[in-house]
Amino acid sequence: MDDCIFCRIVRGEIPSPRLYEDDDLIAIRDIQPVAPVHVLLIPKRHFADLLEQGRAPEGPAVAAAVARALPAVAAAAGLPGGGFRLVTNCGPSAGQTVMHLHHHLIGGRDLGPKLL
Numbered sequence: 441m442d443d444c445i446f447c448r449i450v451r452g453e454i455p456s457p458r459l460y461e462d463d464d465l466i467a468i469r470d471i472q473p474v475a476p477v478h479v480l481l482i483p484k485r486h487f488a489d490l491l492e493q494g495r496a497p498e499g500p501a502v503a504a505a506v507a508r509a510l511p512a513v514a515a516a517a518g519l520p521g522g523g524f525r526l527v528t529n530c531g532p533s534a535g536q537t538v539m540h541l542h543h544h545l546i547g548g549r550d551l552g553p554k555l556l
């Protein structure tokens with residue numbers, strides 16, 4: 441995925457300080473934060489979205505790696521109050537603009553009512 445922006449960040453071609461990194465994913469701060477804490481968890485492997493991940497043989501292992509990394513990412517992000525919301529947009533109609541799977545970890549303020 442030569443021109444995928446998140447693949448380029450993963451490869452280090454676009455400098456972006458990493459809050460967290462392991463073999464499977466990186467976590468970086470979003471450039472247009474919607475809250476005091478807005479971190480992106482980005483699998484190193486290119487999946488266009490959640491559905492592509494789910495269909496790939498190695499996809500569930502990457503999903504598990506994200507779950508395993510969350511405590512360390514949340515600690516590194518610094519979350520006053522402790523709570524956060526994890527959001528994954530899947531597809532343009534759901535607001536996904538970068539077609540490389542990523543999860544938004546949002547917090548650092550009262551997030552208000554639930555989405556649904």
Ligand code: AMP
Pocket residue numbers: 445454456468469470471472473480529535536537538539
């Ligand atoms: P989504 O709309 O769910 O696809 O989210 C894409 C997110 O990536 C947006 O919140 C953007 O602000 C963020 N973003 C795009 N380019 C960069 C970048 N170079 N570094 C950090 N965040 C980025």
Ligand code: ZN
Pocket residue numbers: 441444445446447448485486487539540
């Ligand atoms: Zn990519």
